[in-house]
Amino acid sequence: xxxxxxxxxxxxxxxxxxxxxxxxxxxxxxxxxxxxxxxxxxxxxxxxxxxxxxxxxxxxxxxxxxxxxxxxxxxxxxxxxxxxxxxxxxxxxxxxxxxxxxxxxxxxxxxxxxxxxxxxxxxxxxxxxxxxxxx
Numbered sequence: 001x002x003x004x005x006x007x008x009x010x011x012x013x014x015x016x017x018x019x020x021x022x023x024x025x026x027x028x029x030x031x032x033x034x035x036x037x038x039x040x041x042x043x044x045x046x047x048x049x050x051x052x053x054x055x056x057x058x059x060x061x062x063x064x065x066x067x068x069x070x071x072x073x074x075x076x077x078x079x080x081x082x083x084x085x086x087x088x089x090x091x092x093x094x095x096x097x098x099x100x101x102x103x104x105x106x107x108x109x110x111x112x113x114x115x116x117x118x119x120x121x122x123x124x125x126x127x128x129x130x131x132x133x134x135x
Contacts, residue, residue, distance in 0.1 A: 004107045007036055012043040015112060019129030023047060030116030031058040037109050039063035054115035060094025062113025065101045069108045072099030098122030102130050
């Protein structure tokens with residue numbers, strides 16, 4: 001039997017707090033989602049002023065990154081390069097930049113998804129959150 005690290009509630013809170021700090025530093029109104037390795041929601045935070053749809057998009061981006069074990073931007077790029085068949089991929093609805101997997105010792109233990117500003121800025125916020133884990 002193999003063992004692997006898992007996200008704890010404290011980890012999700014720490015990730016969300018660091019992501020929130022990054023967003024607030026830039027005055028960005030976003031929604032932040034943290035999911036486990038199966039794409040199940042552990043944390044959802046919609047900052048003041050974030051548009052309602054961002055509360056649907058952020059978890060979708062996170063789920064896509066967790067299940068795919070790669071940044072959601074990879075799927076967006078494939079689709080934009082003409083591989084539109086990815087639009088029919090089951091269970092993947094957030095194929096836009098802004099979902100970033102959380103990797104520990106080569107294992108995906110979850111992901112962070114952010115929605116509300118430019119996609120590259122969403123990803124910046126997600127990475128800032130993940131950096132709070134210190135690994």
